[in-house]
Amino acid sequence: MNREEVKNEFKAHLITYLNLLDITPDQIKDDEPLFGGDLGLDSIDSVELIVLLDREYGIKIKNPTEGRQILIDVNTIVDYIVLNRTK
Amino acid sequence: MYIKDLSSISPQITFTDEFLNGDFKIHTNTFYSAIEPSYSETIPSSLLRRMGKAVRMGIGAAMPLIERNEKLDGIVIGTANGGLENCINFLNQIIDYDEGMLTPTHFVQSTPNALAGQIALMSKNTGYNVTHVNGALAFENALLDAMMFLELNERNSSLIIGAVEEISNYNYNIDQLANRYKEECVSNDKLIETKTNGSVCGEGSTMFVVTNDSNNALAKIVDLKQINFPTKSELEIKLNQFFIDNELTLENIDLLVLGNNGDIQFDFLYDDVKSFFPADTEYVYYKNFVGDYRTSSAFALFLTTHLLNGQLLNHAGIEGNLTKIPKTILIYNQFEGIQHSLILVKSVEE
Numbered sequence: 001m002n003r004e005e006v007k008n009e010f011k012a013h014l015i016t017y018l019n020l021l022d023i024t025p026d027q028i029k030d031d032e033p034l035f036g037g038d039l040g041l042d043s044i045d046s047v048e049l050i051v052l053l054d055r056e057y058g059i060k061i062k063n064p065t066e067g068r069q070i071l072i073d074v075n076t077i078v079d080y081i082v083l084n085r086t087k
Numbered sequence: 088m089y090i091k092d093l094s095s096i097s098p099q100i101t102f103t104d105e106f107l108n109g110d111f112k113i114h115t116n117t118f119y120s121a122i123e124p125s126y127s128e129t130i131p132s133s134l135l136r137r138m139g140k141a142v143r144m145g146i147g148a149a150m151p152l153i154e155r156n157e158k159l160d161g162i163v164i165g166t167a168n169g170g171l172e173n174c175i176n177f178l179n180q181i182i183d184y185d186e187g188m189l190t191p192t193h194f195v196q197s198t199p200n201a202l203a204g205q206i207a208l209m210s211k212n213t214g215y216n217v218t219h220v221n222g223a224l225a226f227e228n229a230l231l232d233a234m235m236f237l238e239l240n241e242r243n244s245s246l247i248i249g250a251v252e253e254i255s256n257y258n259y260n261i262d263q264l265a266n267r268y269k270e271e272c273v274s275n276d277k278l279i280e281t282k283t284n285g286s287v288c289g290e291g292s293t294m295f296v297v298t299n300d301s302n303n304a305l306a307k308i309v310d311l312k313q314i315n316f317p318t319k320s321e322l323e324i325k326l327n328q329f330f331i332d333n334e335l336t337l338e339n340i341d342l343l344v345l346g347n348n349g350d351i352q353f354d355f356l357y358d359d360v361k362s363f364f365p366a367d368t369e370y371v372y373y374k375n376f377v378g379d380y381r382t383s384s385a386f387a388l389f390l391t392t393h394l395l396n397g398q399l400l401n402h403a404g405i406e407g408n409l410t411k412i413p414k415t416i417l418i419y420n421q422f423e424g425i426q427h428s429l430i431l432v433k434s435v436e437e
Contacts, residue, residue: 017190019136040133044191051190 007078014074017052018045030074046071053077058086088234088297089304089435091245094151095389096121096144097291097377098275099404102151107393111376111404115274117263118254118288119378123147134209137192139170141253144292145202146209152247153210156296161215161236162203163248165229167222167381169199171255202251215246223422224313226250226382227430231311237299249294250382259288267423269349278349278375279406286348289378293385295392301435306392309333309431316425319359326363329429337363341413342394343370344387346420348379353424360419371407384420384428391416395434 001009011025018041034041034049041049049071053059059081061067070080095101098119099112112122121144126135129150135143145164153159168174174197180189195201200218207216215236219228226249233248262268269285278287298304312329314322330336343364345357361370371394373387393399397412418430 019192021132021136042133044137044195047191051188054188055184 003078003082006081007074010078010081011074013052013056014049017048028074030078033073034071049077053081057081057084059084088230088237088299088308089301090295090306090308090388090392091298091304092152092156092296093294093305093389093392094148095291095293095386096123096148097293097386098122098289099376101291101389102147107398109402111276111402113274113276114287114378116272116287117268117270118259119275119290120254121291130209134205137196138205139173139196139253140290141166141168141170141172141251141292142196142202142205144253144290145249145251145294146205148249148251148292148294149206149247150209152294152296153206153212156245156247158243158245159210159212159214159247159296160240160244161217161246162206162212163215163217163219163229163233163236163246164200164203164206165219165221165226165248165250165382165385166199166202166252167220167225168252168255168258169218169220170196170201171253171258173197175255175257206247221426223381223420223426224428226385227311227313227428230308230430231313233297234308234311237297240299243298243300245296245298245300247294248297249292250385251292252290252380252382254288254290254380262288266352273349275375275378276404276406278378279347279372281349282351282354284350284352286350286374286379289374289380289383291377291380291383291386293389295385295388304435306395307433307435308388309433311431312429314427314429317427322360322427323363326360326429329431333431335415335431337368338365339415340364340368340417341411342409342416343368344391344394344416344418345370345372345407346374346379346383346387346418347372348374350379353421356421356424356427357419369408369410369413371405371409375406376404381422384418384430387418387420388430388432391418391430391432395432
């Protein structure tokens with residue numbers, strides 16, 4: 001799976017896990033901040049994202065400092081998935 | 088305790104005046120799903136996306152009341168199962184992910200008091216906040232709690248009280264195995280007369296603003312009684328005592344609102360209660376509108392309040408024997424012969 005395919009898959013998971021009503025993958029910009037941006041995600045969503053990465057890609061984020069550097073936007077997350085996924 | 092305002096989301100279009108204007112939605116299934124309004128104007132999308140159906144319906148029914156009634160001293164909710172779909176999703180995830188990392192949203196939404204908490208957050212109400220979960224008496228427990236609260240508090244105190252139940256696929260299947268629901272699809276206009284095993288599953292949320300001030304009230308909830316596992320004679324004794332306590336006789340009841348649900352295993356209990364009253368006592372059913380669920384008596388109270396105010400007399404869905412505007416109504420409901428309740432409601436003029 002190339003990076004573009006991973007990105008599209010991740011956006012689909014994002015919509016499902018966070019139940020983002022009326023939002024399509026195309027509407028989620030790659031470099032838009034997930035927190036504090038138009039998506040309006042909050043702290044509960046950050047936990048949902050950590051669970052998403054664990055379940056779908058076998059990535060465990062245990063260090064909060066590391067998490068803050070990963071969970072910025074779609075690009076940073078997809079880059080991390082490509083490098084660190086175990087499934 | 089007086090009912091000042093009310094709202095309902097149910098398998099009928101009760102969130103607008105369509106139901107009051109005589110519209111009767113026909114459902115032909117073994118479950119009657121609620122007809123929900125668009126929530127976009129009442130619930131921010133950031134909150135709505137996390138809400139399960141029970142919380143969503145509860146908020147949808149409660150918010151119009153909160154907007155119309157500024158001073159509310161607390162929130163009392165009755166629900167047997169709360170956000171059941173989220174609850175079972177959460178439990179399944181524990182197994183599916185081998186007790187690993189779990190998502191918080193399902194858990195937060197699955198607790199029965201999620202609705203009362205969410206109403207409080209959205210309305211910034213920091214008052215009394217309680218959720219009752221006593222099965223098919225959950226709403227009656229909430230009513231009793233509200234009555235005691237209003238007795239103890241100063242005049243002009245008011246509460247939002249209500250009930251919610253949702254149909255969950257998981258639980259529907261479990262209840263189906265327990266013969267709670269019919270094997271055949273039944274149209275709701277024929278539900279009461281089916282007389283086969285089981286009933287149909289319904290859902291919905293009904294909310295009321297109750298107060299201890301009779302000004303502008305729609306109805307008066309005079310008293311209620313809860314009874315568990317009674318025999319026919321015990322039920323008759325309890326009923327007679329209930330009437331003595333309220334200085335009434337059986338002849339004073341203008342209308343019985345009965346919880347018949349078409350289940351041949353238990354509908355005879357309603358005939359038993361009807362037999363205690365004079366033969367010409369009028370009666371109507373209510374589960375033909377909404378199906379059966381543990382807190383459906385909240386919808387019975389919704390129906391009762393409108394009947395006391397001269398509405399719904401010629402409604403297409405009214406089944407029973409109703410010829411005149413009632414002034415005194417007794418709601419009788421029971422769940423599988425185990426939990427029984429009586430709610431006495433009067434018009435404010437009485």
